Amino acid sequence: MNSTPAVLALALFAGTAQAAELPGKALYETTCLVCHGDDGKGAMPGVSDLTDARAVLAQADAVLLKRIVEGYQSPGSPMAMPPKGGNPKLTEKDVVELLRYMRATFKP
Secondary structure: OOOOHHHHHHHHOHHHOOHHHOOHHHHHHHHOHHHHOOOOOOOOOOOOOOOOOOOHHHOOHHHHHHHHHHOEOOOOOOOOEOHHHHOOOOOHHHHHHHHHHHHHHOOO
């Protein structure tokens, strides 16, 4: 991922808009919802809980953007998130919008 500081700055801008208005909502619903659930708590065993203050969203934006793009397997989890959540059409901007939506929606 060749993120520029401006692109990463977009991810840091998460707190100012209503989550329902963010473009990442539709992307989350079509790419992430099946595994992470509509409440972000994880829809099946082994999927990260996005609402846990000490877990996934506690990571830095750069770490999370890289994990979304490249895929990630949590230590001890039998499941791995595929690159781009299994949606190869996601652009760098889409990934940033997803992270903005998740941060705004699943704040612990």
